[in-house]
Amino acid sequence: MVKNIKVRRWEILGKTSQKTPTLEEIEKILLKNRGIVKPKDKKEFFQPTHPQKLSLKDLGISPDQVKKVRQRIAKAQKSGELVIVYGDYDADGICGTAVLWERLHSLHLNVLPYIPERFSEGYGLNEKSIKRLKEENPNLGLIITVDHGIVAGAKVEVAKALGIDVVVTDHHEPGKKKPKPFALVHTTKISGSAVAWILAREIKPSNEGLELVAIGTIADQLPLIGPNRAFAKHGLDALRSSQRLGLNALFQEAGIVKDTIGPYEVGFIIAPRINAMGRLTHAIDSLRLLCTKNRERAVDLARLLSRTNLERQRIVEEVVLHAKGETLKKKGVIILAHESYHEGVIGLAAAKLVEEFYRPAIVISKKGDIAKASARSISGFNIIAAIRQIEDLLIEGGGHPMAAGFSISTGKIKEFSKRLDEISIPLLTEEILTKRLKIDLKIGFANLGQKLLTLVDSFEPTGLGNPAPVFLTEGVGVVDARVVGRDSTHLKLTLMEGENKLEAIAFGLGGLYTSLSPDAKIDIAYALEENTFNGNTNLQLKIKDIKLK
CATH class of the missing domain: 3.10.310.30 (Diaminopimelate Epimerase; Chain A, domain 1)
Known part of the structure; x- marks a missing residue:
């Protein structure tokens, strides 16, 4: 078995001529490291355009194709034919399905959501499922995909042969040959749920569903820059005030404090629970959780998702254990x-x-x-x-x-x-x-304080493409060190550089404990955070890596 690669190369992205750079200089370097140099890009980063104002052209979506969809929806309204929103079984697809189905339902269309079963139907459009849906619903005239379809040319032709128009909405990379549906609403710039939200906006303007797009965007691990940052930032604001019964029941079940929800809570607590149903049973229950208007049903579904997620975690560990062997x-x-x-x-x-x-x-x-x-x-x-x-x-x-x-x-x-x-x-x-740890800037403890923390917080939401700022301080003294956590896997440190003393936590670095001594000097790469304990809030360093001198 190959050895686990522990060595990480530290890559310092920004340089400053001053030992103690100004806050303005630090901000400029942090932005440059994320490819943001122009004043208009800086303004967009700190004050992202609301998704209502994002143009189709900027998103790379064809206005002509959207116009065709609007006309086809108007026709479906008049005819009363059945419209099926055919989604995907991951968090992005489920959230996008909920957004588009709810918007079409609000227009009094004869519309149903459909989520395929992973094991019998597989990903995307399924030929047998299309035929079965048409047999069960002879008045089925329109299928709108969410988060898939860009590589489903043959399946689109099956639907067309049955007299069903297909609208493909997707954000995945196209294959060599694009499908030929009634309309193609496609871009790779945003998530599948965001594409569905934009289409819903063009059909009937509303801010509803932005909280679901935040979940889909973060769950799909898209770079949180440009329009994705706009959807994530405004969507997280909506998520913290969401009145959806299912989401609120899920927050309570998972022990989430609603007004502190950020990318971590979405990526590691909320999305895994939504995804778990499609991984082990059927994702339709995750869709039901998002859309339910019944409080008791919301609680039952939230418990079901959490139980299924625990089972999912157990099965993953079994597979990984076998694979490592x-x-x-x-x-x-x-x-x-x-x-x-x-x-x-x-x-x-x-x-x-x-x-x-x-x-x-x-x-x-x-x-x-x-x-x-x-x-x-x-x-x-x-x-x-x-x-x-x-x-x-x-x-x-x-x-x-x-x-x-x-x-x-x-x-x-x-x-x-x-x-x-x-x-x-x-x-x-x-x-x-070679695994790299990208470090924004080398600074001293004299730079660290509430003003820098406020600047760092303004970079939220952070994630892929916009990581939380990481700093390097060299020659730091270890005043105190102790191991914490189960199996002593983490380090709790008191550190000093110059005249400044700060507390730090180093997750997963407990193995370095025996190498640290009172006179040890270390280089540390870290992020800044606030730590609240016993009612007191203090600045804390969240250490990413340590190099011993």
Whole structure:
């Protein structure tokens, strides 16, 4: 088994000529590190445009295609035909389905939401499901996809042959051949739920549903810059004041303080619960949670989602434990296939392997003749581009540069692995496989205080593309150190630099405890945060990494 890569290269992004830079200079460097230099971009970053004012042109969405959708919706209103909003079973797709279904329902259309069952129907449009829906509902005249469809050209043709118009709304990377639906509302600039929200806005203007777009955007791990930042920031504001019974029941069940909800709460507490249903059972219950008007039903569904998420966590650990026991290749993409791997969690297992070994990983669930695969990547290696080079071996697939999914004949897995090695090994250089800790700026403790913390807070919401600012201070003295947490995995430190003394917490770095002594000098990379304990609020350093002198 290959060794876990622990070494991280510190990469300092910004430089200053002053030992104690001004707050204005720090702000300028932090913005430049995120590609923000022009005054208008700075204004947009700190005061993101409300999604109501984002133009179709700026988002890369065709106004002509949206106009066609509006006309088709008007026709459906008059005819009374059935419209189905055909979503996806992940958090982004479920949230987008809720947004679009609720908006069309408010226009008194004959409209139903539909979420496919992962294991029997799979991702996106399913030929058998389209035929069954038409048989059960002869008046079905329009299907609107949410968060899928850009690679479903053949399925669109099946629907058209049955007399069903299809509107595709999607944000995934297109394949070599685009589908030919009635209308195509597509851009890669925003999330699937955001595309659905924009279409809903164009059909009937309203701010409703922005809280769901924040969940979808953060859950899909999109870069929180540009329009995604606008959706995340304004959507989080809406989430903190949401009156949705299901979401409020979920907050209570999960122990979330509503007015403190940020990217962490969405990404690690809310979204995993919404996703859990589609991974293990059926995502329709997550949709019901978002849309229910019944308080008791909301509580029951919130408990169901939480229970299912606990079961999901247990199954992921089983898969990862088994995968770690396998003999992993020392070069190229990690590819693991087994009959025991639960199809609903292979993406999470792949992500865990990437985190552990810092190499792209594909985990494949073998079930009979057809296997389902999920891929996760690292910065600098476009996983979907690599997979597309050998798509002649695949049944179907799609995704992003950092994540992808596909199905493949079980008998072709070995050849797939061999050909992917030929593609990936030359590309996965030592440079790309070296994990980096990007540091914004080197400063001293004299710079640290409430004003800098206020500046740091103004960069929220942070995440991919806009990480929380990280600083470096060298030659820091260790006044006090102790291990905390279960199995003594964390460090609680009192540190001093110059005349300034500060408290710090270092998660996962408890193993360094024996190397620290009262006269030790260390370099620390850290983020700033407030820590409230026993009613007292103080500045605290959240340490990312430590280098011993």
